[in-house]
Amino acid sequence: MGNTRSELGNENWGLGPTAVVLHLEHGSPWVYGMLVNNIWSLDNSNADPAYNNGLIQPFLNYNLPGGTYINTAPIITVNWEAEGEQWTLPVGGGLGRIFRLGKLPVNAQLGGYYNVVKPIDGAEWQIRLQMQLMFPK
Incomplete structure (x- = not known):
C-alpha cells in the first residue's frame, strides 16, 4: 500500500450511520444543530484491532453583519473499545468570516478548544484553522 505508515492507520474497513439536525430561521442571526455518527470496523480477522468510534x-x-460570525463546534469523540478513558470533551469557540476571492465565496475560521x-x-488543547471554498449553484 504505497508509503503509508502502519502506525497512522488501520486496514480494517468501517461503516456506520451519520445524522445531522440543523435549525436555520430566515432573518435570525442564530444557526444551531448537531452532527452525530458512529463507525464500526467490518473485519476483525487481520492484525489491526477492531474499532467502534463515535462522534x-x-x-x-x-x-x-458583514459576513463575520462567532461559533462553537466542539468535536466530542468516544472510543467504545477503550477501557476507561473513552471520551474526549473539548470546550471553546472561535471566530469566522465569509469573504470573496474574486467571485468565489470563501469561509475561513479559527478556533481554540x-x-x-x-x-x-x-492533547490538552485543539486549534482548528479551517478554510472552505464554496461553489454555489
Whole structure:
C-alpha cells in the first residue's frame, strides 16, 4: 500500500450511520444543530484491532453583519473499545468570516478548544484553522 505508515492507520474497513439536525430561521442571526455518527470496523480477522468510534458535534453560530460570525463546534469523540478513558470533551469557540476571492465565496475560521475530559495521552488543547471554498449553484 504505497508509503503509508502502519502506525497512522488501520486496514480494517468501517461503516456506520451519520445524522445531522440543523435549525436555520430566515432573518435570525442564530444557526444551531448537531452532527452525530458512529463507525464500526467490518473485519476483525487481520492484525489491526477492531474499532467502534463515535462522534458528536453540536454547533452554534451567531452571525454578525458583514459576513463575520462567532461559533462553537466542539468535536466530542468516544472510543467504545477503550477501557476507561473513552471520551474526549473539548470546550471553546472561535471566530469566522465569509469573504470573496474574486467571485468565489470563501469561509475561513479559527478556533481554540480545551479538552476538559481526555485520555491520559490525549492533547490538552485543539486549534482548528479551517478554510472552505464554496461553489454555489
